[in-house]
Amino acid sequence: TPFNGSIASFVLPNETSGATFPMLVASHEGASRYDVSLTFKPVTAVLALTLGFDADKVVVESNNGESLSGVCAYNFGSNTIQQPMGSTSITLTPATAGTHYLHLPEITLSKGYKVIVEKGGTRMIKSVGYGKEKRFVAGEVTTLAIQTFEPVSVMCDVYTSYTLYKRGDSSANSKDA
Numbered sequence: 752t753p754f755n756g757s758i759a760s761f762v763l764p765n766e767t768s769g770a771t772f773p774m775l776v777a778s779h780e781g782a783s784r785y786d787v788s789l790t791f792k793p794v795t796a797v798l799a800l801t802l803g804f805d806a807d808k809v810v811v812e813s814n815n816g817e818s819l820s821g822v823c824a825y826n827f828g829s830n831t832i833q834q835p836m837g838s839t840s841i842t843l844t845p846a847t848a849g850t851h852y853l854h855l856p857e858i859t860l861s862k863g864y865k866v867i868v869e870k871g872g873t874r875m876i877k878s879v880g881y882g883k884e885k886r887f888v889a890g891e892v893t894t895l896a897i898q899t900f901e902p903v904s905v906m907c908d909v910y911t912s913y914t915l916y917k918r919g920d921s922s923a924n925s926k927d928a
Contacts, residue, residue: 757827763795763854765820765838793890794825794832795854803898805847806870811855812840814862814881819855832857832889857889866897873902 798811813819821837835856843851846868863880877897879885887893 759825760822762822763820763835763856765840766842767853796857796887796889797892798853798855799850799892799894800853801850801896802846802848804900806868808869809843809846810840810867811853811864812867813860813864817858817860823856834858855887858887860885868900870900875901876903
């Protein structure tokens with residue numbers, strides 16, 4: 752981690768195989784020549800993602816373009832973290848069954864995030880808090896469990912009269928079928 756005066760830079764990777772604990776910074780405030788006492792402070796949040804199955808890869812992505820990875824800087828003078836400028840996603844490979852820990856910046860995602868799971872050429876998309884804020888706080892662990900793989904099937908502009916009836920389309924309700 753490069754250190755320049757009162758700024759420490761660190762990288763939140765956009766590809767990972769997992770982490771185990773938040774990244775920490777240490778302050779030397781109050782240390783003398785003979786007495787070194789460091790105070791550690793977490794600078795990242797952790798997403799504990801539990802999968803009930805093996806997958807090819809998992810991508811965690813912000814829903815409104817906020818950066819989740821890249822170079823960050825911690826300012827010891829103001830105790831603040833500059834948000835990363837980089838990728839809006841973090842990719843986990845390998846994505847085996849079990850719990851994986853992903854570093855995230857301390858950030859408020861204005862429209863939540865989604866988890867895209869790829870397995871055998873198909874995808875599953877799990878949206879978390881879509882349209883609602885989701886806050887990740889440094890030092891805190893957020894848990895998310897996905898126990899079963901449910902691939903997405905997409906049918907564009909294909910409606911049956913029953914589908915229109917279920918949606919409440921009055922013209923479909925009055926047709927003879």
